[in-house]
Amino acid sequence: MTLKRQKTNQKFMSEEQKKLLEAQLWAIANELRGKMDADEFRDYILGFIFYKYLSEKQYLFANKLLLTESNQDYALEKDADNIEAIKEESLEKLGYFLKPEELFSAIAQKGNADTEDESNFILEDLQSILNSIERSTMGTESEDDFNHLFEDLDLGSTKLGRSVEARNTLISKVLSHLDKIDFALEDTEADVLGDAYEYLIAQFASGAGKKAGEFYTPQQVSKILAKIVTTDKKKLRTAYDPTCGSGSLLLRIAREAEVGEFYGQELNRTTYNLARMNMLLHDVHYGRFDIKQEDTLEEPQHLDKRFEAIVANPPFSAKWKGKDNPLNETDDRFSQYGKIAPASKADFAFVQHMIHQLAENGTAAIVLPHGALFRGAAEGTIRKYIIKEQNYLDAVIGLPANLFYGTGIPACIMVFKKCRVHSEDILFIDASAEFEKVGNQNALTDEHVTKIMETYRERKTVEKYSHVAPLTEVEENDYNLNIPRYVDTFEEEEPIDLDAVTTEIAHINEEMKEVDATIAGFCAELGIKAPF
Numbered sequence: 008m009t010l011k012r013q014k015t016n017q018k019f020m021s022e023e024q025k026k027l028l029e030a031q032l033w034a035i036a037n038e039l040r041g042k043m044d045a046d047e048f049r050d051y052i053l054g055f056i057f058y059k060y061l062s063e064k065q066y067l068f069a070n071k072l073l074l075t076e077s078n079q080d081y082a083l084e085k086d087a088d089n090i091e092a093i094k095e096e097s098l099e100k101l102g103y104f105l106k107p108e109e110l111f112s113a114i115a116q117k118g119n120a121d122t123e124d125e126s127n128f129i130l131e132d133l134q135s136i137l138n139s140i141e142r143s144t145m146g147t148e149s150e151d152d153f154n155h156l157f158e159d160l161d162l163g164s165t166k167l168g169r170s171v172e173a174r175n176t177l178i179s180k181v182l183s184h185l186d187k188i189d190f191a192l193e194d195t196e197a198d199v200l201g202d203a204y205e206y207l208i209a210q211f212a213s214g215a216g217k218k219a220g221e222f223y224t225p226q227q228v229s230k231i232l233a234k235i236v237t238t239d240k241k242k243l244r245t246a247y248d249p250t251c252g253s254g255s256l257l258l259r260i261a262r263e264a265e266v267g268e269f270y271g272q273e274l275n276r277t278t279y280n281l282a283r284m285n286m287l288l289h290d291v292h293y294g295r296f297d298i299k300q301e302d303t304l305e306e307p308q309h310l311d312k313r314f315e316a317i318v319a320n321p322p323f324s325a326k327w328k329g330k331d332n333p334l335n336e337t338d339d340r341f342s343q344y345g346k347i348a349p350a351s352k353a354d355f356a357f358v359q360h361m362i363h364q365l366a367e368n369g370t371a372a373i374v375l376p377h378g379a380l381f382r383g384a385a386e387g388t389i390r391k392y393i394i395k396e397q398n399y400l401d402a403v404i405g406l407p408a409n410l411f412y413g414t415g416i417p418a419c420i421m422v423f424k425k426c427r428v429h430s431e432d433i434l435f436i437d438a439s440a441e442f443e444k445v446g447n448q449n450a451l452t453d454e455h456v457t458k459i460m461e462t463y464r465e466r467k468t469v470e471k472y473s474h475v476a477p478l479t480e481v482e483e484n485d486y487n488l489n490i491p492r493y494v495d496t497f498e499e500e501e502p503i504d505l506d507a508v509t510t511e512i513a514h515i516n517e518e519m520k521e522v523d524a525t526i527a528g529f530c531a532e533l534g535i536k537a538p539f
Contacts, residue, residue: 062111102149115186118179227451236316247314254282317371346385380488
């Protein structure tokens, strides 16, 4: 068997592993489904998966350090000096530390021990272990990345069971199921666990209704954004998402290009924790990402940095302080545009923020509601400034309606560049009619994504699909970017053959006369008056 064939089989097995792991984890998640809302049991199951991941990572790392020792099983290690040495190495390389007795398998086995006393009660031990993981990072470079990471795992919540015993039984059962699954962390060829984690996030999003938009962007939309910002690039020093949710958009970029450092900001505390877990689960070293929790527009955390790639799916038409905060009038992000984005619609405030953060050689791809393309007043003024004065708008891509969880409205992608190659025009793509139905949602296929990307990269006009509009044409439209102004998707109806229609009507009339005569005959036989 050749080396090339071996690699092919490795990928095939990894795909099998991923699908099996996805099914196993989703089955375990359903142990909690009847107890609470989707977004609540999401936090528990993803938290427990993350704890198991950290545990297995610690176990494998420690065993490598113990290769020269007679005992090469960290779970059985008793020597205090060895444990202390492993702790020092772990905090530097992994960013955290777990003692042998704190490993996932140890607590899972204790919770499911077949005893008649209370020695299998694990809630207090489990809470202590989760707290210990966070405390182990205090005073180290990874402290910010682990601080309060497990705060959403309320092991005392009555939603897990009315009594302490019921909660202990449920959690022990979930841990036992997880303990039987091999996360295959030694398989460096495939990010099986990371993919499965993303799968779970998508599954939870489908059941979370309007809340889903806070943490999840559909995978195919993520793929388009990532491909846009990595066009003609194999390496990126930095990638940034100012409304990063679960971090999936940032991680998607890493599938298209090698990324040096990831930066993100997220307002929702629970989602912020999820993003940090997601980064670590995808084996992004704690020193390579900086995710902050705060309001991006009011309390931006990375203003001193400029980014090569920016992707974002901000909350559609979110409220913000706008002119109610006088500091916005003098803020470098907003002050030059002549108007402040309305307090009821922060869409262009997010755009302005990202333009401010964009490097001279960078690309930003932003998901926005269609209204951002044509609404007037302050937004019209800002839009005109971006196009006419800055000339940063590179492309507008219209997406199908009902793509996003929690809202059925159609969205678009606006692409911005500071150093545009095609500085005399703007590309418009209308992909709104091309999708497939998946349950109650619309979805993009790989073929749809490929067509969008080929059109974007070749920057070509395709009848009823795309148009390269000179800036003069955009100016003639008063900087209104409504896609139907540029891409004519009107389908002419088939011409009507009036002679054929007349003949058909005459034929129908003859048939009606025959039916009337038949009915009249029946009425005569019955001795009743005909109805006509």
